[in-house]
Amino acid sequence: MQKAIILALLASGGTALAATPKDTLVIYSGADIPTLDPGGSYDTVSGGFVENMYETLVTYRGSSIRVLEPLLATKWAASNGAKTYTFDLRKGVKFHSGATLTCRDAEYTFERNILTNSSANGNWFLAESLLGTQKNAYEDKTITWQRIDQAVECNSAGQLVFNLAKPDATFLAKLAFNGNSIVERAYAAKLGEWSGTEKDWRDWVGKDLIGSRLSKAPNGTGAYRFVRQDASVVMLEAFNGYWGGRPKISRVVRQKVPELAARQQAFLKGDADFIEGGGRSVDEAQLKGKPGVAWVDDLPNINAPSILMNASITDARLIGSRKLDGKGVPADFFSNINVRKGFSYAFNYGEYINALQSGRGKQRTMLLPEVFFGYDDTVKKYTYSPAQAANYFKQAYKGELWRNGFTLNINYRAGSASALTTFEILKRNIEALNPKFKINLQPKQWSELLADSKNGKESMLLMTWAPDYADPDNFLYTFYASDGYLAVRSNYRDERMDILLKQARQTGDPLERSRWYSLLAKRAYDTAPIMILPAASNYVFYRDNINGISASTYSPMTATVGGVLWKDLSKN
Known part of the structure; x- marks a missing residue:
């Protein structure tokens, strides 16, 4: 009966459950899901x-960002001056299709990721380790099928062997990234994905996997298998053959609900077990302490x-006239260092901390979390200063920008209250400097x-x-x-x-490395290429009949809402 209720919800694409069943997680989010293909994730x-x-x-052990442990592998060894890694794979693991995991599936997965490496996915850092370049075979003509084939192999003992271009201290951590999850070779090829052979490898170089056939019909070894998806709802169910x-x-039902209030x-x-919130201040005011709500803080x-x-x-629609005539901006508007510094001084970081983080945020000196080595808290940081902002805007374009003004259009993520609030803070303070300054959100x-940002279309992101x-290089x-x-x-x-x-x-x-990163942070302050926003401790909230979430189980490297995989949860 419960399954019938869930399927009815999926078919309707809108109405909420009267109360979530004990064996079902219901998640409401404002965002769409770009892909369900690991290679495109x-x-x-x-x-x-x-x-x-x-x-x-491999995966991270518990809440650690440093200690890795086996998952589909059982053990591994490095050799050849840390340029060769050999993995033993877990026996008896089943894909959702019913097929048994083999070394050839793992080999196919990593070769597919190298082939499809592009700006649309995270396969660049895998290619960098195995081929010595972030580029794909279209961009780097020295990449041949032979190089790709030799980078990942299965030996006669059925072990998976990686041959790195050079030693890489971060390689094992890279394998824990969810985009490097193992897919089934025969299943994917039958769907019309890459065959896994040399005959069609060039057809898949740089291929965008966001809307791939595998994305529409996922098939992994994980605890949950794909059931169905439509424009607003995704449904998964527990995999009976899961090795763990x-x-x-x-069951897990995830529904897209754009309106935060809804x-x-x-x-x-109690119609949803988890939801995408509106930022700390909003969530504390509207949800924390309310009946049935559990809250874990200081994560x-x-x-x-x-x-x-x-x-x-x-994108010409974002820059209007493309001129400094008050009706637009040049396409290279932000290449001007005075414009960048003007924007950096115009953002009210304290207001952001109060509005979105309940006063618990902290301005960082670098685009690097403090827990990583290399963070330098002595580096200067931008503070809200209308006088400084005006000064730099007056210097931009030899005064022409200040005299004529500008109009800039900025896109933000639909359904995200925190994104809207962030840009509203910027808009309000920029427009207050000069009546000729205009920002449209x-x-x-x-x-x-x-998708558009990867093609350079967005003005600000x-x-x-x-x-x-987990390494400062990745930031x-x-x-x-x-x-x-x-x-x-x-x-x-630069x-x-x-x-x-x-x-x-x-x-x-x-x-x-820390010494180099300190110099880098000082250079970033001097040139202001990116606005560094304050960060606050994390928190999670959920219905209090859910078990398994705590400060000790929360994994910061997990993308799942709540910081805990669904297989580790239960409900009263």
């Missing part, structure tokens, strides 16, 4: 589903919130925002970076390198910054 919304349906070779034992939660109402009534925050300023905006679906692997290289993942979104280029980042990569000594 590179956002936390997608990752939260991928890591519950699929599994990686059947979980206590039998999500809050459903949560307080580690290893994300890096920021606002990217695109130095080459390609426009909601946009998350998947569209991500609110980006909270969740680490792919700082990603944000600032001219060939970093976010470079296509910000079009930021030769000095590239030198510092590469110097840091050339040593495995954390102390030496």
Whole structure:
């Protein structure tokens, strides 16, 4: 009967459950899910589903960001000067299709990820380890099928062997990223994905996997299997053949509900077990302490919130006249250092902390969480200063910007109250400086925002970076390198910054790397390429009949809402 109720909800695409069944998790979120294909997963919304349906070779132990333990692997060994890693795989593991996991599936997974490496996914850092470059075979003509084939192999004993281009201290951590979850070779090929052979490998170079066939029909080894998806609802159910034992939660239903008030109402009534909130201040005011609500606070925050300023905006709809005539901005508006500094001084960081973080936020000096080595709290940081903002805007374009004014359109994630509030703070303070300054805010679906930003279309982008692997390089290289993942979104280029980042990569000594990162942070302050937003301790809230969530079980490297995989939860 309960399953019939869930299926009715899925079919209706709208009405809430009267009360969530004991064996079912119901999640309301304002965002759409870009993909359910691990190879295309590179956002936390997608990752939260991928890591519950699929599994990686290794994973983080409990709440640690440093200690790794086996998952689909049982053990591993490094050899050849740490350039070769050999993995034993777990026996008897079943895919949701019923097929048994083999080494060939793992080999296929990593070769597929290398092939499809592009700015749309996180496969660049895997390619960097195995091929010595972040580029794919279209961008780097030295990449051949033979190089890809030799990078990942199965030996005669059925072990998985990685052959790295050079030693990489972060390689094991990279394998824990949910985008490196293992997929079934034969199943994927039957769907029409890459065959796994040389014959069609070139057809898949740089392929965008966001809307892949595998995304529409996922098939992993995880505790939950895909049942159905429509425009607003995704349904999963417990996999009876799961090697780790059947979980206590039998079904997961995730519904897209764009309006925050509707999500809050459903949560307080018990119609939803988890919801996407509206930021700390809103959630504390509306939800904390209410009947049926559990709250866990002061959890580690290893994300890096920021606002990217695109130095080459390609969407003409966002820049109007493309001139400094008060009706638009040039496409390279943010390439002007005085404009960037003006925006950085115009943001009211204290207001942001009060409005979104209940006064519990902290301004960082770097786009790196404090728990990582390399963080330097002595570096200067921008503070809210209308006088300083006006001073830099007056210097921009030799005074023309201040005299004529500008109009800039900014897209933000539809349904995200915190994103809207963030940009409203910026808009209000910018427009207060000069009556000729105008900012228009426009909601946009998350998947569209991500897709357009990777093509340099967005003018500004609110980006909270969740680490792919627990190392400062994954933050700082990603944000600032001219060939970093976010470079296509910000079009930021700085030769000095590239030198510092590469110097840091050339040593495995954390102390030496920290010195380079300190210089990098000072350079970032001087050039203001990205606005660094305050960060606060994390918190989770959920219906109090859910068991398994606590400060000791919360994993900061997990994308799943609540910080705990669904297989580890139960309900009273």
